[in-house]
Amino acid sequence: MKIVTAGMYRSGTTWQFNAVRVICEMAFGDDMVYSCWVDHYKKEDPRPVHIIKTHKPRKVINKANFLFSTYRKPDEIKGSMKRRAEYLKENPDTRFSAEANIARFDEFMAFADHFRKRANYVQKFGMIRKDPERLIQDYCDVLDVELNPSDVVSELEKQMKVPESGYDPKTLLHEGHITKK
Numbered sequence: 032m033k034i035v036t037a038g039m040y041r042s043g044t045t046w047q048f049n050a051v052r053v054i055c056e057m058a059f060g061d062d063m064v065y066s067c068w069v070d071h072y073k074k075e076d077p078r079p080v081h082i083i084k085t086h087k088p089r090k091v092i093n094k095a096n097f098l099f100s101t102y103r104k105p106d107e108i109k110g111s112m113k114r115r116a117e118y119l120k121e122n123p124d125t126r127f128s129a130e131a132n133i134a135r136f137d138e139f140m141a142f143a144d145h146f147r148k149r150a151n152y153v154q155k156f157g158m159i160r161k162d163p164e165r166l167i168q169d170y171c172d173v174l175d176v177e178l179n180p181s182d183v184v185s186e187l188e189k190q191m192k193v194p195e196s197g198y199d200p201k202t203l204l205h206e207g208h209i210t211k212k
Contacts, residue, residue: 034082034174035092038101039143040130041111041210043156045203046191047101048084050163050170053186055080058176068203084203086129087142097173100146103156109133114210126198127205163187 034055036048052066065078069085083091092098116131129135147153152173158166167180191202198205 032080032097033095034080034097034099035095036082036084036099037086037088037092037142037146037150038154039103039108039139040086041108041115042101042103042143043154043159044084044086044101046159046187047099047154048082049187049191049202050167050183051099051174052082053183053190054167054170054174054176054178055082057178057183057186058171058174067200071200086139088145097152098146098150099152099154099170099173100143100150101154101156102143102147105136105140107156109136111210112136118210124205 034051036044036051038044038047048066052064055064055066059080063078064080064082065076066082067073067084069083069087069089069091072081072083072091074081074091083095085092112131112133115127116133119128119131129139132139152169154166154169163184164180167178167183171178171180171183191204192199193204193209
């Protein structure tokens with residue numbers, strides 16, 4: 032089974048990726064799930080469940096069993112991109128410069144629109160805080176697995192710690208990932 036999480040930068044895609052990953056690990060077992068950023072994807076990995084995150088259209092999306100995407104208000108995304116740009120001025124890291132590149136906003140939004148039109152499910156950003164258990168239940172319904180949403184949310188909260196430095200290849204969180212007003 033191939034699952035792709037794809038959406039606009041700064042729109043909750045990392046939370047979505049991790050929610051889907053944790054659901055699959057809990058439903059099928061950690062050793063059955065392979066998850067990664069699109070640039071690191073190895074299609075020959077023998078695990079039966081592959082979860083791939085991307086922000087741009089890629090061939091890997093073709094033949095996905097499930098495509099999940101996100102939606103956040105454009106002005107909120109721009110605000111987050113600006114805060115991220117400020118952070119990167121003080122803490123440069125070219126690996127994550129696209130998420131702060133507001134000059135390419137329209138191009139990135141076109142990619143996001145492409146994903147949303149094809150998605151099995153579109154997550155609204157505000158639901159991450161407002162009702163994460165509802166999101167988890169929705170993901171479980173789409174994936175046709177039965178889990179207790181509060182157990183999944185608890186596991187997500189344990190795992191999703193922003194590193195003080197560097198990048199976590201499991202959660203895809205990186206230093207300065209979360210920006211706040």
